[in-house]
Ligand SMILES: NC(=O)C1=CN([C@@H]2O[C@H](COP(=O)(O)OP(=O)(O)OC[C@H]3O[C@@H](n4cnc5c(N)ncnc54)[C@H](OP(=O)(O)O)[C@@H]3O)[C@@H](O)[C@H]2O)C=CC1
């Protein structure tokens with residue numbers, strides 16, 4: 001890991017695709033504008049379209065322009081570093097032309113042989129490309145070689161293992177950067193600092209003082225045009241296996257011995273090792289799956305999942321999942337972690353709520369409707385921040401109670417400066433910092449846990465609960481918490497709280 005401005009040739013497979021256009025070019029431009037990239041970089045875009053370098057540059061300029069009003073000279077100079085190779089990645093021979101251009105740019109821009117290969121392509125190509133990169137000699141340069149790989153990383157443990165073995169024949173584990181874009185989110189990275197940078201939290205961050213943890217990631221969008229992928233994945237593979245478990249790991253991990261990526265990832269993986277795995281009966285009791293029905297959102301009727309384009313009308317795909325999980329270790333024994341995520345829910349929000357236990361004696365709250373437990377809310381999105389709910393006394397009125405909130409908003413004043421997840425992750429990769437990428441042991445264990453659930457869904461008659469679009473999911477997800485004496489805390493908006 002180093003902090004100097006990295007020089008590298010970035011080879012972007014999938015350069016004409018949606019992810020590259022919407023996220024990756026704007027992210028690279030931000031790095032360039034902030035001087036986290038200097039003139040020593042080149043990007044080679046790969047796709048099947050017959051683009052010239054010029055056409056590709058126009059595309060890159062258009063993509064950047066969609067994200068803000070930037071000086072055209074700066075954008076043009078940035079785009080001049082972009083080159084395009086039309087090729088079919090399944091054709092081994094086409095890599096020769098790629099190699100030639102990469103070697104040439106290496107010397108034109110003095111890139112020291114450093115290469116970042118970014119696979120922004122459908123997963124069926126994840127194994128093929130690294131194999132050809134190695135067999136055709138693209139991994140033999142004098143500099144570093146890093147492989148960035150998009151999601152999904154397999155669809156179960158067996159397929160993920162097979163893919164991983166294939167990758168490791170071309171790139172060692174320390175050169176493989178598996179993207180989970182939630183790990184690039186500002187407030188997900190902040191969890192570590194909030195916990196380990198504040199003695200008041202770390203000392204009570206355990207089962208003596210915390211009664212439960214809730215993590216919600218709700219979306220208002222439906223399946224959109226991704227049915228062919230989503231029909232096979234559902235919310236459980238799309239969100240729970242990766243983003244939701246990653247957030248749970250960040251909340252639950254032990255303090256690392258330092259900030260080295262290995263030390264942090266070692267602690268995260270220990271959380272997964274302590275995760276309670278469920279048998280089929282336990283899956284039925286602890287995991288709720290749902291699917292959206294027709295409903296009303298912003299005054300408009302939206303269709304049921306089964307009526308969406310390219311969805312099987314008899315589909316049993318989960319568009320919602322709520323899970324009660326337990327981390328059976330000294331710190332967390334007995335503390336339920338509730339995770340829920342879904343599409344077509346009432347709000348777009350990601351929030352973590354840490355609920356603290358009530359004090360040992362009910363001096364104030366026994367007959368008081370206003371009493372609420374202390375909550376620490378970590379607002380991941382859309383606004384980023386923290387809120388701490390406390391109880392106080394309203395002016396002059398004793399012994400009444402008034403719940404109050406202490407709020408901090410990370411992006412309210414300086415909105416434009418919050419780096420996008422992809423900007424941070426690409427920068428980290430260029431610097432060789434793998435902290436916020438997923439290591440193979442994390443991926444394998446998370447698949448093992450998820451396979452237990454999906455196998456139970458296949459083998460047992462476990463219901464799929466329907467929920468109306470525009471709600472927070474099926475009633476059964478609420479009952480999951482009610483059984484334990486809890487209720488889901490609705491996501492709040494820290495900006496509104498501050499402005500009240
Ligand atoms: N889009 C998003 O918001 C997100 C995407 N991802 C992941 O990113 C990856 C890419 O997604 P996305 O950008 O949406 O996909 P798209 O379908 O929009 O783009 C696919 C890209 O692959 C190229 N391609 C396809 N087949 C070949 C081939 N045989 N040889 C060379 N190039 C080929 C296409 O080029 P051409 O058309 O020129 O052939 C295109 O550039 C996926 O793994 C996805 O899961 C992850 C999170 C969010």
Ligand SMILES: O=C1O[C@H](COP(=O)(O)O)[C@@H](O)[C@H](O)[C@H]1O
Nearest residue numbers: 151181217219221238239350381
């Ligand atoms: O990975 C994915 O994430 C998005 C949600 O990401 P967010 O940053 O907007 O919260 C989700 O819509 C998509 O289905 C999934 O593949």
